[in-house]
Amino acid sequence: MRLRGRGRLSAFIPFLRGAFLYLSERRASRRLIEDSSVAHRLTRRFIAGRRLEDALDVIRGLAGEGYLASLDYLGENVTALADADAQRIAYCSALDRISRERLPGTISVKVTALGLEISEEACRSNMDTLARLAAASGTRVEMDMESSAYTDRNLAIAHEMQARHGSIRAVIQAYLYRSESDIDLLCRERVPVRLCKGAYREPPAIAWPDKQSVDASFVRLMKTLLDRGEYPALATHDDAIIEQALTHVRARGIASDAFEFEMLYGVRRDLQRRLRDAGCRVRLYVPYGEAWYPYFMRRLAERPANILFLLRNLWRG
Template identity: 40%
Template structure:
């Protein structure tokens, strides 16, 4: 009950423009934003990416913004990604997928009624082709549970020409273990996360330990499959399990990776990279940072404690 009340308050805060103005001007908030969001523009994204690469970390860039309901706005997002990929290529950051991009289909027009899926597909196709030219990859973020089937359909069509397009699956959904089996194929890149969006679907797990157990079951499927698992978690136990599973099935270090959010456990990120793990940092940037940050706190109450601990510790 307390968690639900927290979520309701935070979600309301994410839509409050007056509160945003106050928060944006607070020195403490600026420090928080700088740690967890790369900045508002491409220059910031490239600067942070270059810094992370110098530490031996891989990067996926997410241009903040979603739920676009105007086709022109969706095209603007598409063009912004194409421009970003061109700049990454020009400075050598895109080589071998060292810095890739993560894309939300809702930002590319998925919510545009009956034509939304096809609009999002065509916009995503342009981004994927630009990534191919740049020498890097694209991962389709998973959003609200109601869009899973649509997102997987778009993924299938994009993979017809570019089989390396990445998928994201959420262990909080009961269906995900089966989806992992379908996607654990040669060349398939799959990011497994717990799920930042809190679904109301009766087929979703709503107890933390059930989500964790689902995560491990899904991880076993991916590690035993022929694809490329991307383990997105800050949970030390799940990270240890992932490393143990990789050893047990004889995976080479180059055949899977760990992923964490920018600013969360940064010293652990560099420690794991120093051990030879492929460690990728999810780097959000853009003008819509306020709603992103507040929703991250609301979507999973544990995020609030996690972010607060991260501010007080470099571990």
């Protein structure tokens, strides 16, 4: 197969996208690929590595280039409390190193990875440990938002932990109709928020189904957060929205250290550099860990450009 020219490859992209989503859910292919020797070379643009040391190397490098980071220890919906304990322990080690090395890093945590589906009490206790440690380390726990099945419980835990430890950043998805009132309460209680568009498939009864409405919602909520929020983070790679954020910030005279942009490690590095060079705070979401496979497959399925990138690296050998 010749890998010259984007035109010829783009004919295969719908097929490849479906194939990557299918593969992301296959346990057999996951094991085969996770253990393969070429996997590290192919994934390193988006994933820091398998070990905490790899992730620390990456965030040290990013810090040297003027970026902030948030560490995501990869793991999805754990089905045993021992796995949730392992997640908590891994994040405790990450917080310990962030603190000892004075790295500009937070941690990004999923409630399902801390055991929410097995025991809400265990999940709260795990989150409490991390939020307390983050407070002692002068950093934060960013509570990734998952599907709408978890929104109420996630936000209830976020409010409780913020009230107790003051070290939480909640996450709000602009595609949900409820987000305006959620943001209102979070602003009133001075809980910092990361705003994203939302990555899960949700029904039109609860979420805007079209991109235009989601983008419009993001802009409305973003302005509320910039005007009234506690140190908000705008998590998007959308040039047009970022331009509107910068215009709003200039018009209101909002200081550049009063908010952050957040982007995924390896995604739109040109935009990351541009914002950093313009004096904005840019935090990169850095995933690491053994369970990298579903995260990586979703990034490939999300953007055709990422599939082309992977194929070019395969071709280079």
